[in-house]
Amino acid sequence: MATSTMLLHCSNPIFVSIISIIIIYLLIKLCTKPKSSVRYPPSPLVLPIIGHLHLLSSSLPKSFQTLARRYGPLMRVHIGQSIFVVVSDAAMAKEVLRIHDGEFASRFEFGPAEYGIYKDAGFITSPYGRYWRFMKKLCMTKLFSGPQLDRFNHIRKEEIMKLLKSLMKRSREGKWCDLSAELANLTNNLIFRMAMGKRFSKGGNEANEMWKLVVEIMGLAAKLGVNEVHGLLKKIDLFGNGKKLREALERYDRLVEEIIKDYEENRVDIGGGNEDLMHILLETYREKNAELKITRDQIKNFILELFIASIDTSSAAIQWAMAELINHPKVFKKVREEIDSVVKSNRLVNESDVPNLPYLQAIAKETLRLHSPVPIFHRECTKDCKINGFDLQVKDRVLINAYAIMRHPEAWSDPDKFLPERFLYNSSGENNGEYLMEIKDQGFWFLPFGGGRRGCAGSLHAYLITHGTVGALVQCFDWKTKDGEKVDISVGSGFSGAMALPMECYPVLRFDPFQK
Ligand code: HEM
Ligand SMILES: *[C@@H]1O[C@H](CO)[C@@H](O)[C@H](O)[C@H]1NC(C)=O
Ligand SMILES: *[C@@H]1O[C@H](CO)[C@@H](O)[C@H](O)[C@H]1NC(C)=O
């Protein structure tokens, strides 16, 4: 009312009409805006062009963790031109991975898709749909099912023996080893044999060739991915990395095409459960009445994605475990005593021992909690929905910061300390009470493998080789770092969960498993 009184007293008609137009406009806006507006998750002040880049350090998981303390477990972060919704606690993770699993069962395309040679043939990168459903079912029932993994038992055993042999040689010569490289070689050989075992036994250098190609492809994709995130220069191939990526992919294609041809031309009907993944995929490819016809490009891309998803992740997990064990001699001693008492001392620890090695299992979990090889994973919203009172919309890109969740002080006491004991439970499934997160419904505090429909397909395999390898490395060797100091556990940059530096150390032989 005060305003209109003021207006009545004003004699200039033009002034009066301008003021009234403004007031009417404001009134209309005031009455209509709240209804149509969207309630976005909170976000720091956005600067033009760079967004929140100035708030981010080289390690994104850590930066997001810091921001979340201020802006909450669901926040919006602008990196250059891209906007992400970042999830940072178990309650929000549960919303995305269980309650709204259907709405977030897609992944947004991330990385340099324009240089890919297999268009729309992705599995890990695919949106939720028929092809993804078909392949995921194949993964869970055939490729990575318990029985199939049991059949690969001898492969894991042989490859671990090869690793031990190589380390024993270094030990005899009194030389240090690059444990990171040795472990990546192990996990590469494992996945190669599981996928294309027939070629592996032929000898030759194919497994190594594949490894080199995968490393090259991942490196180039990561470089291009930085541009992608920042949304800058996306269409300009400034350093020629796009071209190099395409060339590397073409070399990969020739290699895998040759392998597939060999499988097709020298087809033997192996039954008896001796199939490798390529056999199973090609069988599905040929099958006339399959639910879905998979293409050759899809097979090739699937194999590539498998290498990318498995080599660095599982070798990083083993490497981190060894680094923490070397840095925590008391823990090392305790797990060695556990192994010695269960295995006795005349044979190598093996997978059947693992159920009797709870401390070894706790070490694997504690390692994944602190040093998840995939500290952040990503999903896309496919249907508008409300989470914690905030609106998420179709096409919103969601990042789940597993790093922050697994170090959240609400769930974990001394969250930054390496304390495997927190995963030891007594016979009634309890320990001090504060570490029960993992076995109760609140499993969403422990997310190294994601969850829901898009959860990791290889977690069983990853645990098998982590237990087997760490157990063997503890049983057979004493470890010293190259410089006698602690292992440097700083992390790589960007989205990486890998150790920044190669892990160079001396293996000192303690138990020789080859001696009968
Ligand atoms: C310690 C090792 C590993 C870690 C920490 C890890 C972690 C993850 C994470 C966090 C995701 C995303 C999950 C989500 O969105 O909810 C994922 C997806 C996936 N991982 Fe792993 N992974 C590991 C090893 C492996 C191995 C060895 C394989 C294959 C043999 C594998 C195959 C896959 C596949 C196929 C997907 C995509 C599943 C889908 O989109 O439906 N991973 N992994
Ligand atoms: C990796 O493993 C293969 C097969 O076991 C071996 O021939 C090769 O020398 C290893 N390479 C490295 C770099 O350790
Ligand atoms: C582990 O070793 C024990 C004792 O030698 C043996 O009975 C068992 O079959 C082995 N298990 C595996 C999975 O190799």
Ligand SMILES: *[C@@H]1O[C@H](CO)[C@@H](O)[C@H](O)[C@H]1NC(C)=O
């Ligand atoms: C297990 O641990 C909890 C918590 O420390 C304790 O209350 C409970 O009595 C223990 N149960 C057994 C069977 O030891």
